[in-house]
Amino acid sequence: MEIRKNEEYIVDIIDNGFEGEGIAKINNFTIFVKGAIKGEKVKILILKVNSSYAFAKILEIIAKSEYRCQEDCKSYKRCGGCDLRHIKYDKTLDIKRNMVQSLLNKTLKNQIKVNDTIGMENPFNYRNKAQYPVGIDKEGNSTFGVFANRTHDIIPIEDCKIQTKISEEIAKYILKFIQENKIKVYDEKINRGTFRHIIVKVGMKTDEVMCVLVINEEKIKNEKQLVSELKEKFPKIKTIVKNINNKNTNVILGNRNIILYGDGYIKDKLGEFTFKISPMSFYQINPIQTEKLYNLAIQKAELTGNETIFDLYCGIGTIGIFASKHVKQVYGIEIIPQAIQDAKENAKLNNIKNVEFIVGDVEFALSELIETRKIMPEVVFVDPPRKGLDNTTIQNLLKVEQKKIIYISCNPATLVRDLKTLEEKYEIKDITPVDMFPWTKHVECVAVLQLKQDM
Numbered sequence: 001m002e003i004r005k006n007e008e009y010i011v012d013i014i015d016n017g018f019e020g021e022g023i024a025k026i027n028n029f030t031i032f033v034k035g036a037i038k039g040e041k042v043k044i045l046i047l048k049v050n051s052s053y054a055f056a057k058i059l060e061i062i063a064k065s066e067y068r069c070q071e072d073c074k075s076y077k078r079c080g081g082c083d084l085r086h087i088k089y090d091k092t093l094d095i096k097r098n099m100v101q102s103l104l105n106k107t108l109k110n111q112i113k114v115n116d117t118i119g120m121e122n123p124f125n126y127r128n129k130a131q132y133p134v135g136i137d138k139e140g141n142s143t144f145g146v147f148a149n150r151t152h153d154i155i156p157i158e159d160c161k162i163q164t165k166i167s168e169e170i171a172k173y174i175l176k177f178i179q180e181n182k183i184k185v186y187d188e189k190i191n192r193g194t195f196r197h198i199i200v201k202v203g204m205k206t207d208e209v210m211c212v213l214v215i216n217e218e219k220i221k222n223e224k225q226l227v228s229e230l231k232e233k234f235p236k237i238k239t240i241v242k243n244i245n246n247k248n249t250n251v252i253l254g255n256r257n258i259i260l261y262g263d264g265y266i267k268d269k270l271g272e273f274t275f276k277i278s279p280m281s282f283y284q285i286n287p288i289q290t291e292k293l294y295n296l297a298i299q300k301a302e303l304t305g306n307e308t309i310f311d312l313y314c315g316i317g318t319i320g321i322f323a324s325k326h327v328k329q330v331y332g333i334e335i336i337p338q339a340i341q342d343a344k345e346n347a348k349l350n351n352i353k354n355v356e357f358i359v360g361d362v363e364f365a366l367s368e369l370i371e372t373r374k375i376m377p378e379v380v381f382v383d384p385p386r387k388g389l390d391n392t393t394i395q396n397l398l399k400v401e402q403k404k405i406i407y408i409s410c411n412p413a414t415l416v417r418d419l420k421t422l423e424e425k426y427e428i429k430d431i432t433p434v435d436m437f438p439w440t441k442h443v444e445c446v447a448v449l450q451l452k453q454d455m
Contacts, residue, residue: 001027003054005046010062013040016095018103018413019441020083024056031056035077035086037065067091074158080149082162082439093117093435096443100433103416109423115432118292123438126286128202128268130167131252132157134175134185134195142185144175144198152188162439167200170211170234174198177229183221191248194220199243199252201277203268204287208238210266212279214253216246227260238262241279253280270294273321273350280338282315289436293444294322296432297381297406300448303327307378310369312362312393317343319381319408320355330355331375333365363392370400379404388414394421401425405449410436415445427452 003009003026011024013036022036024044030053036042041063044056061068067088071077076085084092093116101114120126132144135154145156157168178185178195186193197214211230213220220226220242227240239262245254257264257279265278271291277283284290297319303309303326311320314332316339324330324347332355334340343357358365362384369375380402382389388411389397397405398421405426409415412433419428426449436444 003029003031003046003049005049007046008043008059009046009056010041010043013038013042016098018099020087020092020095029054033058037068037087037091039063039065040068073161075146075155075160078148078155079146081146081160083441085161085439089119089123089438092439093119096433096435100412100416100431100443100445103412104419104431107416107420108428110428112428112431115430117433117435117443118289118296119435120286120289120438123435124161125164126288126438127163127167128204128283128287129285130163130171130198130200132167132171132198132200134178134198136185136187142175142178142183142195144171162437164200164202166202166209166234166236170200170209170230170237171198173230173233174211174213174226177222177226181222186216188248191246192216196245197252199279201266201279201283203266203277205269206267207236208266208268209234209236210262210277210279211237211240212243212253212257213240213260214243214245218244223260231261238266239264243279270318271322273318273346275316275318275321275346276342276349277316278338278342281342282336282339284318284436286436289434290318293408293434293436293446294319296434297408297446298323298326300430300432300446301326301379301381301404301406303379308375310366310377310380312366312380312382313384314343314357315339315383317346317355317357319383320357321346321350321352323381324352324355327379328354331369331377332357333360333362333369335359335361363390366393366396370396376400377402379406381406381408383408384414386411386414389418394418397422398425401451403451407445407447407449409445409447410442412443412445415447419447419449422449425452426450 013022015023022033024031033056043060048055097117134144137143145154184193186196199212201210240260242258244256265276307327308329311332314334320330320332340359347355429450430448433443
């Protein structure tokens with residue numbers, strides 16, 4: 001049977017894929033069905049056909065899964081932010097574990113059973129940073145919200161279940177000010193207009209709030225009035241920053257920040273440690289789960305207090321600072337100068353003396369530490385971006401032969417790719433997924449690699 005676009009079929013969903021989509025087979029031909037759950041029988045419409053697989057949408061659910069739940073967000077299907085909102089939360093944790101397990105089974109020589117996914121007790125309103133694009137709707141009115149999946153059409157926000165309530169309230173107030181003061185919003189087609197984005201960062205433990213106004217021009221009409229009203233209306237706001245971005249780009253923030261109120265940063269706590277968060281800082285989006293992630297990584301490292309450790313891709317120093325009380329010395333490497341400046345300030349803020357943070361590309365800075373400074377770690381923590389480790393870093397890790405690597409990954413596909421190479425000298429001892437982004441397809445993992453005994 002040849003599968004054709006725009007034709008309808010009734011299929012059984014036999015599995016869920018790497019992005020939470022349902023998987024069906026027709027004569028051994030794979031069909032990916034968005035929004036379907038393993039165990040369901042559905043009528044589908046074929047949307048696109050490739051040589052070995054096709055994409056389809058649900059027309060009718062004939063037999064519903066016991067794990068299907070009522071969607072509680074009006075924007076869910078268009079937004080694309082929460083891929084798994086139609087599935088009961090506990091089941092999403094199983095899906096994420098199975099996704100990681102499937103990747104491992106297909107790639108690694110030595111099979112390992114993936115641990116259960118560590119979930120959240122209350123998986124709602126967990127994001128400490130909201131980035132709202134500001135634009136013009138189809139009626140020509142100013143609006144803010146989120147970009148529709150795979151487009152730059154803005155979907156207005158109505159009670160987002162994963163953002164903080166105050167983020168939405170602040171953005172709605174700013175939009176009202178924009179409309180009342182007839183301030184032009186950004187039109188990316190002609191690179192004109194003032195407001196581009198509204199960013200709100202929230203210290204979940206401290207309750208401190210930062211508001212970043214991303215604009216295309218130097219001035220905001222009635223700027224002082226806006227700042228005064230925001231301060232009065234939202235006393236939790238500790239700082240307001242104007243960020244200038246006049247480039248025709250998809251990058252949200254420009255390079256220049258102007259402080260309009262406060263110190264230009266807020267603070268938050270992770271565990272017993274305090275961290276400064278600036279407009280440009282990378283800070284984990286879900287601090288509740290971040291504590292679990294870091295504590296798990298440190299626990300799995302089985303530190304004695306005598307180790308020298310490397311913290312590669314250290315960001316603003318969170319993992320290294322977390323680990324500092326368990327080791328003799330920490331060396332953190334990060335390519336972004338502002339992040340290293342923040343990391344040094346965070347170490348000082350927490351009175352930590354046994355850390356050194358270094359600006360540089362991990363690929364080269366790691367070689368500098370090992371070959372020039374002759375510093376050899378017992379344990380290496382790596383927390384790379386989604387693209388995973390570069391080949392030079394992997395070869396350095398294989399060459400140094402430290403006893404243990406703790407690999408914190410935000411992308412299971414690149415994690416498994418890297419583990420396949422590191423398997424040459426390391427035994428993969430343990431992998432635990434952590435649900436940092438409930439209701440989405442994303443999952444982080446902590447993998448423990450032990451140097452093989454015969455090395």
